[in-house]
Amino acid sequence: MQTKIEIPPITDWGQNLNFPLLIAGPCSAESEEQVMGVARALSNDGRVRVFRAGIWKPRTRPGSFEGVGKDGLKWFSQVKRETGLMVATEVVMPQHVEMVLKYGIDMVWVGARTSANPFLVDQLADALAGVNIPVLVKNPVSPDLELWIGAIERLWRSGIKRLVAVHRGFHPYERSRLRNIPKWEIPIDLKSRMPSLPVICDPSHIAGIAALVPEIAQRSIDLSFDGLMVEVHPLPSAALTDPLQQLTPDAFSQMLSTLNFRDTSSNSHEYIDFLEQARNKIDSIDQQIIELLANRMRIVEQIGVYKRNNNVTIFQLRRWEKILESRIECGEKMGLDVDYIKSLLQLVHKESIKKQAEILRGNKPVNGE
Numbered sequence: 001m002q003t004k005i006e007i008p009p010i011t012d013w014g015q016n017l018n019f020p021l022l023i024a025g026p027c028s029a030e031s032e033e034q035v036m037g038v039a040r041a042l043s044n045d046g047r048v049r050v051f052r053a054g055i056w057k058p059r060t061r062p063g064s065f066e067g068v069g070k071d072g073l074k075w076f077s078q079v080k081r082e083t084g085l086m087v088a089t090e091v092v093m094p095q096h097v098e099m100v101l102k103y104g105i106d107m108v109w110v111g112a113r114t115s116a117n118p119f120l121v122d123q124l125a126d127a128l129a130g131v132n133i134p135v136l137v138k139n140p141v142s143p144d145l146e147l148w149i150g151a152i153e154r155l156w157r158s159g160i161k162r163l164v165a166v167h168r169g170f171h172p173y174e175r176s177r178l179r180n181i182p183k184w185e186i187p188i189d190l191k192s193r194m195p196s197l198p199v200i201c202d203p204s205h206i207a208g209i210a211a212l213v214p215e216i217a218q219r220s221i222d223l224s225f226d227g228l229m230v231e232v233h234p235l236p237s238a239a240l241t242d243p244l245q246q247l248t249p250d251a252f253s254q255m256l257s258t259l260n261f262r263d264t265s266s267n268s269h270e271y272i273d274f275l276e277q278a279r280n281k282i283d284s285i286d287q288q289i290i291e292l293l294a295n296r297m298r299i300v301e302q303i304g305v306y307k308r309n310n311n312v313t314i315f316q317l318r319r320w321e322k323i324l325e326s327r328i329e330c331g332e333k334m335g336l337d338v339d340y341i342k343s344l345l346q347l348v349h350k351e352s353i354k355k356q357a358e359i360l361r362g363n364k365p366v367n368g369e
């Protein structure tokens with residue numbers, strides 16, 4: 001059973017935090033100059049409340065730069081002193097927690113490679129128990145909502161109440177335009193399972209290249225995410241980690257100015273009336289779609305019985321190819337996305353095959369038989 005999680009509102013965390021929660025900074029802390037350069041630029045911009053930088057970097061392959069380690073901690077202290085920004089870093093092992101607490105780090109995050117590891121999350125949760133700093137939980141690398149929820153629950157159960165989920169996309173098994181596939185439905189499901197949990201987006205790791213970061217950031221805002229964590233580096237091309245996806249401080253400020261942080265709701269009568277009418281239309285259309293799907297299924301069943309009686313196989317490749325081709329063509333003409341129609345049809349077809357297989361096995365009585 002899912003643990004009941006009630007996160008207190010972020011505005012009550014006593015740290016001057018607000019929505020949208022904006023976190024920015026380099027992927028990795030590399031030197032005092034680099035850290036201070038970004039922190040000063042962010043503080044001059046004035047819209048970001050939390051500075052981020054990784055000092056322990058769990059890398060995919062050995063031999064890569066694995067972070068400056070505890071040497072970076074004093075730079076965080078300097079950022080706090082000089083700019084008043086809060087500071088956040090990634091913790092992977094309990095020893096990291098001990099060290100960050102000594103240096104007054106304000107927030108920590110559990111990375112995508114760690115949130116997938118229940119024992120490690122438990123160890124971090126034990127180390128963080130009784131300490132009231134916010135903990136950000138990135139989604140695990142694979143698109144497994146239960147594993148993400150599990151990590152959040154493990155932290156919650158050890159008494160950590162200030163939790164934020166960070167959506168950073170999922171590892172693609174196929175080549176894609178983006179470094180990590182967003183699969184927006186997963187964080188949206190998370191939000192409906194844990195409505196009090198703030199969910200922010202890390203568009204840098206989803207995009208993988210700087211040019212696509214604003215587009216992903218806007219998308220997350222449109223989907224009512226509660227904030228952003230963005231990688232910002234003074235000279236991205238020279239970055240020791242993730243050089244392609246980091247924004248310069250100027251590009252980051254410019255992005256913040258162009259993003260449209262929409263209201264999640266509006267009290268205007270016109271807006272409410274419009275929304276109600278539009279929703280009524282959608283309700284009615286959805287009802288019709290379901291009725292049509294049910295009608296379609298009745299016919300599929302009839303065909304199933306017919307195939308069984310005539311001893312014919314269920315799956316007919318030519319027919320399926322024709323269905324796909326003609327429906328995609330029709331959908332495209334009507335302005336629908338090809339992948340959308342294709343996945344819809346695949347779902348409908350899969351269910352039809354399943355139904356006919358049941359009929360063929362003879363374990364499903366069919367109306368009228």
Ligand code: PEP
Binds near residue numbers: 110113138
């Ligand atoms: C990071 O934020 O720099 C990072 C390593 O992220 P992730 O764990 O999402 O890969």
Ligand code: MN
Binds near residue numbers: 028205231242
């Ligand atoms: Mn990174």
